Amino acid sequence: METLYDKLWHQHVVHADANEPESMALIYIDRHLVHEVTSPQAFESLKMAGRKPWRVRSILAVADHNVPTTDRKNGISDPISRLQVDTLDQNCEELGITEFKMDDLRQGIVHVIGPEQGATLPGMTVVCGDSHTSTHGAFGCLAFGIGTSEVEHVLATQCLLMKKAKSMQVLVEGELGYGVTAKDIALAIIGQIGTAGGTGYAIEFAGSAIRSLSMEGRMTLCNMAIEAGARAGMVAVDDTTIEYIKGRPFAPQGERWEKAVENWRTLKSDPDAAFDRVVKFDAPHIKPHVTWGTSPEMVTTIDGAVPDPLKITDEVSRHDIEHALAYMGLSPNTPMEQIFIDKVFIGSCTNSRIEDLRAAADVVKGKRLASTIKLAIVVPGSGLVKSQAEREGIDKIFTEAGFEWREPGCSMCLAMNDDRLGPGERCASTSNRNFEGRQGPGGRTHLVSPIMAAAAAVAGHFVDVRTLG
Amino acid sequence: MEKFNTFTGVVAPLDRANVDTDAIIPKQFLKSIKRSGFGQNLFDEWRYLDHGEPGMDVSQRKLNPDFVLNQPRYQGAQILLARDNFGCGSSREHAPWSLQDYGFKVVIAPSFADIFFNNCFKIGLLPIVLKSQIVDALFTEVKAASGYRLTVDLDAQTVTTPDDQQFHFDTDKFRKHCLLNGLDDIGMTLQHAEKIKQFEQKRRAEQPWLFT
Numbered sequence: 001m002e003t004l005y006d007k008l009w010h011q012h013v014v015h016a017d018a019n020e021p022e023s024m025a026l027i028y029i030d031r032h033l034v035h036e037v038t039s040p041q042a043f044e045s046l047k048m049a050g051r052k053p054w055r056v057r058s059i060l061a062v063a064d065h066n067v068p069t070t071d072r073k074n075g076i077s078d079p080i081s082r083l084q085v086d087t088l089d090q091n092c093e094e095l096g097i098t099e100f101k102m103d104d105l106r107q108g109i110v111h112v113i114g115p116e117q118g119a120t121l122p123g124m125t126v127v128c129g130d131s132h133t134s135t136h137g138a139f140g141c142l143a144f145g146i147g148t149s150e151v152e153h154v155l156a157t158q159c160l161l162m163k164k165a166k167s168m169q170v171l172v173e174g175e176l177g178y179g180v181t182a183k184d185i186a187l188a189i190i191g192q193i194g195t196a197g198g199t200g201y202a203i204e205f206a207g208s209a210i211r212s213l214s215m216e217g218r219m220t221l222c223n224m225a226i227e228a229g230a231r232a233g234m235v236a237v238d239d240t241t242i243e244y245i246k247g248r249p250f251a252p253q254g255e256r257w258e259k260a261v262e263n264w265r266t267l268k269s270d271p272d273a274a275f276d277r278v279v280k281f282d283a284p285h286i287k288p289h290v291t292w293g294t295s296p297e298m299v300t301t302i303d304g305a306v307p308d309p310l311k312i313t314d315e316v317s318r319h320d321i322e323h324a325l326a327y328m329g330l331s332p333n334t335p336m337e338q339i340f341i342d343k344v345f346i347g348s349c350t351n352s353r354i355e356d357l358r359a360a361a362d363v364v365k366g367k368r369l370a371s372t373i374k375l376a377i378v379v380p381g382s383g384l385v386k387s388q389a390e391r392e393g394i395d396k397i398f399t400e401a402g403f404e405w406r407e408p409g410c411s412m413c414l415a416m417n418d419d420r421l422g423p424g425e426r427c428a429s430t431s432n433r434n435f436e437g438r439q440g441p442g443g444r445t446h447l448v449s450p451i452m453a454a455a456a457a458v459a460g461h462f463v464d465v466r467t468l469g
Numbered sequence: 470m471e472k473f474n475t476f477t478g479v480v481a482p483l484d485r486a487n488v489d490t491d492a493i494i495p496k497q498f499l500k501s502i503k504r505s506g507f508g509q510n511l512f513d514e515w516r517y518l519d520h521g522e523p524g525m526d527v528s529q530r531k532l533n534p535d536f537v538l539n540q541p542r543y544q545g546a547q548i549l550l551a552r553d554n555f556g557c558g559s560s561r562e563h564a565p566w567s568l569q570d571y572g573f574k575v576v577i578a579p580s581f582a583d584i585f586f587n588n589c590f591k592i593g594l595l596p597i598v599l600k601s602q603i604v605d606a607l608f609t610e611v612k613a614a615s616g617y618r619l620t621v622d623l624d625a626q627t628v629t630t631p632d633d634q635q636f637h638f639d640t641d642k643f644r645k646h647c648l649l650n651g652l653d654d655i656g657m658t659l660q661h662a663e664k665i666k667q668f669e670q671k672r673r674a675e676q677p678w679l680f681t
């Protein structure tokens with residue numbers, strides 16, 4: 001009896017030392033996604049060693065971290081960013097790698113475009129030099145982030161040396177309440193198990209609440225698996241998965257499609273498969289969440305308050321909370337609804353897909369940004385998401401409310417381009433990390449769902465989106 | 470990769486849990502297309518009083534005297550003593566590169582984030598997991614004695630204190646072998662090239678849709 005993770009693992013073992021079952025195995029990689037930040041050194045070493053990519057067609061490349069989200073006619077103004085993007089273009093051209101360049105409609109955040117193109121398929125191993133590769137696990141595949149040396153290793157050998165992880169099942173049963181999203185499930189999980197709770201594990205998300213999530217929602221959840229410490233998150237294949245993939249550019253067609261679907265239907269844990277750890281959540285009890293600190297586990301519900309370090313007995317965590325509150329400029333016991341914000345960011349590989357934008361637009365429709373908001377931006381996950389949204393008039397809803405409607409990319413999720421917070425600025429952000437300086441030096445990030453960000457944009461402070469009606 | 474030899478080095482204590490890769494090396498330095506030169510920006514936001522950008526001359530920048538690595542007693546440190554979940558966050562190998570470029574050969578912590586842990590081995594930086602109580606005790610000792618050193622023996626898998634207390638640590642056999650001999654694991658994997666090809670052919674025949 002195998003878990004989904006066991007199945008995916010066993011189907012990819014090229015070589016394992018029979019005498020050392022606990023040691024490293026050689027694992028075959030089906031899809032390699034590449035972006036500009038973690039690849040230049042890998043390409044350089046590959047060339048220096050006189051090697052070539054093992055299977056060029058397994059690779060899909062895109063520049064996303066450094067690209068500007070405003071007018072792109074004049075290219076990238078920062079010369080260092082430009083060099084990095086140019087380097088990717090050159091490497092791809094030289095080696096014949098498929099790349100969606102900056103002016104391609106299909107360009108976008110690497111974890112948005114893989115699924116959007118059907119380049120992410122069930123049963124695959126998917127890797128990328130980026131920790132949020134866990135996103136792709138939503139499709140019943142084994143997807144995880146790797147470092148630059150491993151990028152080179154995959155380029156050169158189509159394989160990785162790995163140790164099998166332990167397995168964790170996160171069961172979420174029941175129906176989610178109104179105004180509660182996959183992002184809130186993710187934050188609730190991290191709030192409970194902590195940012196290291198999943199370390200050493202591959203997480204499978206299961207239960208009726210997960211099965212009723214759309215693919216977008218499942219991607220949001222798997223995206224945040226790494227924030228719980230797990231390199232990989234995954235969801236079993238079902239009709240929702242198959243419906244989503246159908247007709248996408250890289251997806252099989254005709255007779256091949258039928259055979260593929262038959263195979264994909266087996267990609268779920270056997271009913272009595274044993275997990276090393278099981279954690280359970282009641283979906284109806286999950287509320288909208290907001291982070292208050294500098295780690296995703298520093299989170300509470302919208303009806304909660306900033307914690308009081310004086311009430312914490314453990315010395316190390318008290319110290320961490322004090323440090324975080326000082327950085328965040330927050331006083332103990334402040335109700336979350338009384339925290340006022342300066343900026344709003346709707347975007348990132350966590351929450352920049354069409355469904356996220358639709359939901360946020362619904363909240364904003366016919367309203368205006370609060371007068372105290374200095375900047376609110378919407379950054380679609382890809383050019384295709386952007387054009388779809390424009391066809392639906394979503395861009396107008398945002399711009400009429402006072403939001404800026406931008407070009408696709410990572411943007412203010414990590415502020416490698418010009419989109420960033422100033423020191424002390426407070427942001428409601430739909431991204432995945434609230435680390436110190438993540439959105440700009442001195443910037444203060446509160447992670448929320450797209451509808452919670454939209455509601456905060458209108459109110460000027462965090463507010464329970466469920467009360468807006 | 471350089472061979473990992475037994476050595477004795479100064480220990481610097483970084484007394485914070487959940488030190489993330491953004492803190493180890495902030496993203497503005499990730500724009501480099503090189504593998505070296507990251508050491509000067511290790512812990513940039515904590516280490517300097519101003520905001521750092523690539524290309525700045527660090528010798529002109531004001532150091533934060535309170536930050537541990539700026540204290541005279543920890544100069545030349547080769548061992549970083551850290552807390553739980555060190556290296557969480559992104560997959561950037563720039564984090565271990567910057568630690569190594571600064572001069573660290575070993576990071577000791579009660580636990581590490583998975584990707585960071587894995588990345589360290591690829592470049593010959595040794596992450597050592599010791600029990601929380603031992604790490605707690607080491608923090609106390611390091612802070613009490615200036616010039617405190619530990620000896621790390623990878624072959625024997627031990628960490629030894631100045632007063633000869635010895636702590637054993639676990640490590641994967643294959644990774645240890647690679648570190649001790651300075652082996653490039655791409656070369657080792659390519660010894661299995663035939664096996665990879667066979668695997669690939671079979672997979673292509675059975676699931677051709679994976680190869681578009």
Ligand code: SF4
Pocket residue numbers: 064065109110111130132348349350409410413414431432
């Ligand atoms: S959107 Fe943010 S988290 Fe996602 S890949 Fe880009 S920088 Fe990383």
